[in-house]
Amino acid sequence: MAEGGIGPGSGETLLFLTDEQLRKGIEAMFFAYRGFTADPDRILENHAYGRAHHRAIHFIHRSPGTTVNSLLAVLGVTKQSLNRVLRTLIEDGLVESRVGRRDKRERHLFLTGPGAVLERELSDAQRARMRAAYRAAGPAAVAGFRQVLEAMMDPEQRAQFQQLRDGGA
Amino acid sequence: MAEGGIGPGSGETLLFLTDEQLRKGIEAMFFAYRGFTADPDRILENHAYGRAHHRAIHFIHRSPGTTVNSLLAVLGVTKQSLNRVLRTLIEDGLVESRVGRRDKRERHLFLTGPGAVLERELSDAQRARMRAAYRAAGPAAVAGFRQVLEAMMDPEQRAQFQQLRDGGA
DNA sequence: CTTGGAAAGTCAACAAGGCTGACTTAAAAT
DNA sequence: ATTTTAAGTCAGCCTTGTTGACTTTCCAAG
Numbered sequence: 001m002a003e004g005g006i007g008p009g010s011g012e013t014l015l016f017l018t019d020e021q022l023r024k025g026i027e028a029m030f031f032a033y034r035g036f037t038a039d040p041d042r043i044l045e046n047h048a049y050g051r052a053h054h055r056a057i058h059f060i061h062r063s064p065g066t067t068v069n070s071l072l073a074v075l076g077v078t079k080q081s082l083n084r085v086l087r088t089l090i091e092d093g094l095v096e097s098r099v100g101r102r103d104k105r106e107r108h109l110f111l112t113g114p115g116a117v118l119e120r121e122l123s124d125a126q127r128a129r130m131r132a133a134y135r136a137a138g139p140a141a142v143a144g145f146r147q148v149l150e151a152m153m154d155p156e157q158r159a160q161f162q163q164l165r166d167g168g169a
Numbered sequence: 170m171a172e173g174g175i176g177p178g179s180g181e182t183l184l185f186l187t188d189e190q191l192r193k194g195i196e197a198m199f200f201a202y203r204g205f206t207a208d209p210d211r212i213l214e215n216h217a218y219g220r221a222h223h224r225a226i227h228f229i230h231r232s233p234g235t236t237v238n239s240l241l242a243v244l245g246v247t248k249q250s251l252n253r254v255l256r257t258l259i260e261d262g263l264v265e266s267r268v269g270r271r272d273k274r275e276r277h278l279f280l281t282g283p284g285a286v287l288e289r290e291l292s293d294a295q296r297a298r299m300r301a302a303y304r305a306a307g308p309a310a311v312a313g314f315r316q317v318l319e320a321m322m323d324p325e326q327r328a329q330f331q332q333l334r335d336g337g338a
Numbered sequence: 339c340t341t342g343g344a345a346a347g348t349c350a351a352c353a354a355g356g357c358t359g360a361c362t363t364a365a366a367a368t
Numbered sequence: 369a370t371t372t373t374a375a376g377t378c379a380g381c382c383t384t385g386t387t388g389a390c391t392t393t394c395c396a397a398g
Contacts, residue, residue, distance in 0.1 A: 032318035051384085076203065134194070236374080
């Protein structure tokens with residue numbers, strides 16, 4: 001199409017940012033993200049939960065005691081949407097919601113024992129794939145992977161990511 | 170790059186695959202994918218289309234004349250799901266469906282003029298972000314990025330990706 | 339101390355986009 | 369002639385996102 005005849009050996013340019021190269025990156029993201037979510041999705045099916053539940057569980061595990069509002073900000077959904085997910089997790093005894101001591105309007109969220117078990121199951125599966133990919137690609141590739149991903153985020157998302165990254169390191 | 174722990178410091182270990190490192194990779198994928206889809210999503214809102222339409226348009230543009238069945242395989246959804254999306258695109262005159270000449274059961278899909286215009290608008294936005302990320306990270310990082318993504322795919326998806334990649338290069 | 343506003347939760351309604359199952363039509367393959 | 373395949377359609381369901389309207393709780397500022 002627009003490509004194909006851009007130049008003999010289009011890989012020779014310093015930045016090699018042809019539409020072709022960029023398109024390959026776009027498609028790689030698409031297919032890789034499918035792989036990234038495939039294992040947890042399979043596990044969640046058995047529990048009658050979806051990806052939204054996984055995300056909530058992940059970030060509650062990651063920041064125990066987080067408030068609903070801050071979880072909202074990280075997940076980037078509406079409170080009504082999160083509330084539906086959270087309610088089922090609380091009803092099912094996977095998440096505990098404790099009224100704040102300093103500010104009693106706030107609810108602090110924690111995983112219960114069973115919640116932590118599911119979290120472990122999910123993250124073990126996801127880490128196993130990530131570990132395999134890292135091993136196959138090697139340390140240098142991993143550093144590049146992380147750099148590009150970080151550069152691809154919106155500034156807001158990047159700030160949140162870096163806060164989580166540095167705080168949790 | 171700031172310190173995620175990947176650089177010099179912990180970067181000397183051969184595998185450096187702590188749960189912490191893996192978790193950061195997982196969260197980076199989550200936030201980066203949001204950024205990855207943000208620009209097209211904004212454009213699609215104005216056209217009353219969704220991500221599913223974008224994916225169909227992308228792969229029809231990428232492989233003009235592709236059949237419904239092969240599009241199904243690439244997208245990884247059911248034909249009922251794809252059909253709903255395809256029907257609206259055909260009704261709206263963005264996609265044309267031609268009966269196959271060799272095999273009249275098949276329908277070959279093409280973008281129309283207006284379809285190509287929308288495709289261009291969407292892919293321009295997505296490429297702009299990808300280009301910026303690539304520029305910020307540099308050529309070596311990009312190579313690593315692609316390696317890790319490819320290793321993260323399911324074998325089936327990887328085969329499809331490589332076919333697209335090599336065929337379209 | 340009253341009141342304004344923030345935080346949280348709830349209800350209702352809706353849409354996109356997945357899914358399954360059942361079924362038709364047309365054409366190719368056996 | 370029969371079976372299989374490609375495509376399309378209809379109906380119904382689920383998850384997960386959205387708005388909008390509303391209540392309850394409670395901190396904090398006037």
